[in-house]
Amino acid sequence: MTALATAATALNKNGYLDLEVDPSLDLVAEIQRLKKEKNAVILAHYYQESEIQDVADYIGDSLGLSQQAAKTEADIIVFAGVHFMAETAKILSPHKKVLLPDLKAGCSLADSCPAPLFRKFKEKYPDHVVVSYINCTAELKTLTDICCTSTNAVHVINSIPEDQKIIFAPDINLGRYLVKKTGRDMVLWNGSCMVHEIFSAEKIAKLRARYPKALFIAHPECETHILDQADFIGSTTGLLKFTIASEATEFIVATEAGILHQMEKSSPHKTFIPAPPENNCACNECPHMKRNTMEKLYLCMQYELPEIELPQRIIEEGRLCIDRMLDVSAKAGLVG
């Protein structure tokens, strides 16, 4: 058996092609070559490691990445992000090959809402429509009326008639933020993101005392007591745009630390301080996002594996809620 055949056989267990990469290889040049040769596009989320962001064709938040996946003319979409994002790209471009460097790049938020449990929960509220944060499985999307991302969530909720009851899943923190922001009383699923739940309000307060001119900015997946302290709340793209437009020069940032790379690149004269977690861990880095590496990205492009495959039923039923979300975003002129 060749090394490739062995690695391909082990894909199910490892989630990625476990092949040795020559350490002297110029991975950036190789990845650029493969992009051209295969007419492939690399879509990367802001939480990817800096080197991956730098080699990507497009870097964005969940809305921007979906918009790009829907309109790309490339033959292959290489998704440098997590599984639910690559699934969304496959649903939007079912005839294209969608690759994910590591199939085990999951998401604690998506995992916190298993579709069979949610189906039972939904049965208790037959007169409610379901709004799901895009950070959920493709199967959950088939049980959803309209999706949202953190960029368009307020617009999506406001697009629903006022007398229509709503279930919001899976992120309880974003749900609570939206209840406050829109005044709508929604039934919330109790899910959360492991990265956005670790920030320490006490340590942030201390940091603010040390940097009195710094603005504190936060992602709406953070808990309410953290958001209550924030000068600005927004999606990753929203936070990035805010730091570019703001006259402030110091920012304490409560979201995954990967976003700091683009913030520093866009505003090299400004200072960005990652908000501190409860303990001294590096848990403001998403372990799922960080499963992707340059080596895995290169191998996945070279051998066109691992590939995202979805049953036709999931593609057809999962697409409706994403299309509705993209419509609301287009009407509101939102880009991620």
Ligand code: 13P
């Ligand atoms: P956005 O980039 O859409 O703000 O989402 C954040 C996130 O947690 C993605 O996994």
Ligand code: SF4
């Ligand atoms: Fe999921 Fe949170 Fe990681 Fe985003 S940061 S992929 S929501 S676990």
